[in-house]
Amino acid sequence: MKTSRFDNIIHAPNRLQICAFLVQLDEAEFQLLRDELAVSDSVLSKHIKQLEKVGYLKLRKSTVNGRQRTWVHLTGEGRQAFKDHVKELKRIVREY
């Protein structure tokens, strides 16, 4: 049975953008995400931490040419929660 579930963690504007961006990808670099959302490092870090805390997102660090890069990806749980949230939004639009 298809479920739909409103998720307050995901629904915050910046976190919604983060999830929508990542759901189409395997992973994305932190800096790119920051630029796409047009927010500061600290703001993005704060939102990422919140998503990481509930197990929706994970970070991976890699070093390229001596420079550390951080990659972000949605977990299976995060993808499912996002899908359910989108379903719920569509249901709200349909019914009201």
Added chain:
Amino acid sequence: MTNEKHSVNSSEARKALDTIQQMERTAMRRATPPRWFGALIALLAGSLVSLSAADLRQYTVFIILLMVLVISYQRQKTSVSAKTFPVKTAILGLIILVPLFFLLIIAAQLLQESLGHVSASLLCGGIFSVIVYLLSLFERRWYDKINVEKGQ
């Protein structure tokens, strides 16, 4: 905590869906590989066939290294790692490409007597390049299709 009662009205939900659509499209645009990437990988794959058919297998390691470098450069440049094809499509692609790779090497060796050593190797390498390039175009179309679906 994640399933609390919500008070979102229809217009707010519509706005959120629009934002989602826009971000998904941006991500797909980022993930779509450029044409030069498909062409270069196709050329390198064709070189693998040509070198193997021409009994110059010792050089194939350089081509493989070059392929790894190109893929890694593209990944670093776009700062995203694209979601791969659906597993079935990827497996189907491999089922077609791997035997074809060896078949073309054998074909090149059989054609060497009639076409000559170099021409036969280049011809079969060229055929493999064209096939890989067509597959890369198919991949682009797949990304474009998703983009269009997201735009609806």
